[in-house]
Amino acid sequence: MRKRNLTVFLSAATALLLVAPNLSTVASELTPPTISSGATAPVSGGQSQLVSFRQSASEMRMEGEDAVRELTFYLSPDQAATSGALRLSYTNAVSVLPDDATVDVELNGKPLSSFPIRSPHGPTTHDLPVAAKDLVTGWNTVRIRARQHHRIDCSIEASYELWSQFDTLVSGFVAGVPAKDGDLANLLSVGRNGDAATEIRLIAKSETAHAALRDSLPLMQTLALVLGRKDIVVSLGELEGTGPGIDVYVGDLDDADLPQSAHDALAGAPRGLSVRRGDAGRYAVTLRASGKAETQAFLLAAVNGPLQPLIRANKLAAARGIIDGNQPGTHELSEVGYRTTPFSGRLFQTSFDIVMPADLYPGDYATVDLHLNAATAPGLAAGTQILVRVNERAAASQILHDPEGVRLENKPLELPLRAFHPGVNHVRILAELPTSGDLACDPAARDESRSRFLLLQETTVKIPPLARAGRLPDLAAFAGKSFPFAGAGAFDIYVDAPTPARLGSALSVFARMAISAGHPLPAEVKIGRPDPAKTTGNVLVVNVDGGAMESAELVAPKGNRLHMAATDALVTASIGGTGPSSHSEALLNAFQVETQLEEDKLSAKSRITAWLSAAATTVNRWLTYREIGDDVHIETQDRLVSLTQSKVPDSDAVWTIVSATDEVSLSLGVAALTRPGTWTALEGEESVIRRSDLELVNRKPQAYSFFPITDTSPANLRRLAAAWLSDNFMIYVALVVFLMGGFGWWIGYTVPRKGVRTVE
Incomplete structure (x- = not known):
């Protein structure tokens, strides 16, 4: 009954909050x-x-x-x-x-x-x-x-x-x-803490934190959505926080489970939802109500009332700077804030984001077309070119070298759909514009008045019709659109122990999911570990002590082969933390590296064997669409926190598991995992934050499963078939060979039996 009431409330609030995935302006005194x-x-x-x-x-x-x-x-x-x-x-x-x-x-x-x-x-x-x-x-x-x-x-x-x-x-x-005290618009006047994050802190006793969190979950989501920041972190404690942030108090004066600081805050607050400005940029949000029904009523009244204009403004702010890929269409760069400006330097660059739907099925059945309207000045050196990178991977290029200059009018550059993933995709346009005078590197000789390149804001991006079928596991869809948790069905958040650190980490991930979805999510926090035999719906699990959770072993990915989040980085750097897993193996490998022969001293047999091995690896990568960097190894002791997504066998349920070896690692890892740049880079089956440098490493799945297809139109089924064949290249080749062989057999079998007819 509690979950149904929560779902009803969140469904009503969603009607307003759905339009506002991003709202945040903060202030500190x-x-x-x-x-x-x-x-x-x-x-x-x-x-x-x-x-x-x-x-x-x-x-x-x-x-x-x-x-x-x-x-x-x-x-x-x-x-x-x-x-x-x-x-x-x-x-x-x-x-x-x-x-x-x-x-x-x-x-x-x-x-x-x-x-x-x-x-x-x-x-x-x-x-x-x-x-x-x-x-x-x-x-x-x-x-x-x-x-x-x-x-x-x-x-x-x-x-x-x-x-x-x-x-x-x-x-x-x-x-x-300053902003007026008592006005809910003060929520837009809260500053960041020393970690450059927006902190929302729930004030509750440690022994009753779970109950307090259960009653405060709708409010915590509302605050995250109204602020709309991508750097929100959630904490729990009996005392208010220090420095800029928001302290949240929920309950009434007759609640004996509240700490003294919460009683003091609620005693001076009116009934309902209110905000009070404190010291050092700290704000207190109080929701004074008796019982869950009154709590939900007061919160819904605020969403329908004073928070509504903030939500509407948020909708306009969130729409700027992104291209919505949900529907086919053509978009000019002017729509994402780009202005035509002559460029006189050596490397031009501009970027924008394309948000793809959660059920995007990327493949080689279509392309995102970038139609360039641009020009280069005469006299540029060889190597002048345009490069387009999608999610920091090279996607397309165009040579622009011409002694007399180049003018492009609606010049198409095809960006393969395979380079995109569900959710946020970062597209960067670069133009390399060298001249012979750059070799001298004389600042006094640089002529800023003479432009080298001009990209017009009339350059367009054309989104094609997309194949729609939800794939799992796919952490890109989870991070970008909270798929598959953003549907109408309620789900559970399992935390293995009700400690403030674990509950805060779970709420930090949950707040980020609500912002990605753009509306409240109907969830309930439960303490313990889910039972695969009894759990039928989607679950988010926050677990300390990693793989010790028995239920997770049924769905957790095996192996330890990962790939870097940016496999085609602009600047190549060595990857640390890739040593062997045992001391003896380390000594053996070090000995082999130290004593190995130089390449020119190897035997012919060794050279041929090495060449065949490299060729086989290259062909295998080509057939499976894998890139260099997909087999980066990461040591178990270098895993700070991991995020894993898997589909439960013989079920449509999806488990998303956040795990770490201890609470300190969990808190630090979740803070790094939910950083704006890291969150949008999640993809594949498993994402790991490395302890050594807090960098993200992703692991791609060996195979995908699919959710039931909702779009069964002939056009979508045709695109899905083309996408599936592009993923299974060998089957496509075998099918072509079979059809060609069948046609040849038919010709060879039929023609001799029909004979030759002479026409007189």
Whole structure:
């Protein structure tokens, strides 16, 4: 009955929250630092407030010679009516030449200011004064353009060494007045903690944390969805947290299971959902109600009331910068925020995201077509080309070298669908534009007034009709769309022990799933380990002590062969932590490596054997569509946390298991796993965070299973057949050979028996 009531409530809330997968603007109360631009931060009413940018740290990194980012922050009507200052704090790479490196800033489509990039040894902060007439209530957009060059190296490879990182903790908008206390819009005025994460902390006793979490689950999801941040972490404790974040209190004064800090917070709060601003950028969210029915009623009233305009604004903010691949269509780059801008450097780059449906079946039955409208200047050197990378893997290229320049009008570049996966796909367009003068590397001779390349914003991306069939296991669909948990059916979250660390880790993953799905998920937290014989639905399992869970052994993947998340990285680096699993084996391998013969001293037999082995490996990779890096080995002791997805045999149930060897590893691993850049890179059957460097490693499944096909139209069935044959290349070849052989046999059998007829 409890799960059914929860499902009914979440279904009602979903009608509003479905439109808003991403909403976040944060603020923390800070004393304005010394303003390097010489301006003075405006203060009204004796207090100012820093409203942080919505974007996470990875979205505030400027890479390359000419990088552009759009940042957003949210202002209340009172804050928008008062002048303030845009605060930008950054650190840049040592390789950036300070003589001509600059940042140009626009606010809401109007030029605001510029400043030099000269801070390689620590952060530098600039406050740029903003008049009230240039602000708007709700979302404000800041467009930052960083132009930077290398100090001593003018090669294209050196362009990858150029970066400027803006600080998410310090950067933002210094509002002249703080947000009004008691207004639920204050949820948009919460800052990040020292780990650059948005913390939501549930205040509860350790011994009753499970019961408190059960009653607070709808509220925790609502907070995550209203904030919409991709860097949310959840914690539990009896005392409020420190620094910027949100403390959540749920219950009433007659609840003896609440800690004293929760009683104190609820005593000063009105009945229903409210927010109160505390010290050091900390906010207290209270949901004072008696019983589960009243708790749900108050929360639903807030979703239908004061939270509704925030949700609507969130829908508009979330739609910018992405291409929806759910339906076939053509999209211009202008739709994702790109502007036509002449480029005079050596390596042009721009990027955007394509969000594919959860039931995408990638294969070689179609392509995503990029129609280029671009031009190059005369005099570029050999090697001038356009490269397109999908999920950091090379997908297509086009040679542009012509002494007289090249003009492209709707030039198609076909991006194979196999390069895409369900969920978020990052597409990057690069143009390598060398000249003979780059070899001299003389900054004084560089002519920035003469452009080398122009990519028009009328360049289009065409999404084809897609084959639709849900595949499992597929962590890309899980991370991108919370598949298969985003359906209407309720599911269980199993935590093997009700400790704050384990429950907090489970909630951090669950909050990230809700944001990916874009709506509340009907789930219930249970303590213990699921029984495969009795568990019929989908489950999320959080388990400490790894493979010791007996029920997980039925569905957990075997083997230890993994591949790096970015198998075709821009800069190649050695992979650590790949040593043998035993001390004796390590000594043996080290001895063989030390004493092995050089290649020119090997016998002919050894050379032929090595060549045949390499050729067989290459052919096998080609037939199975595997890439170099797919067989990276990772030691058991180097596994910080693993995320595994498997389908239960003889059932449609899917188990997604998060496991670690201890609670410390679980907390650290889940924090790394749910980072924005890492979460969108999940794919395959198993994802592991390495202890040595906190990097992601993925393992592809040996085979897929499919959910029941919902689209049985002839067109979809035809695409599915083509996709399946492209995955099973040998069957396709055998079928062609069989048909050709059958036709030849028919000709050889029929013609002799029909004889020859002479026509007179």
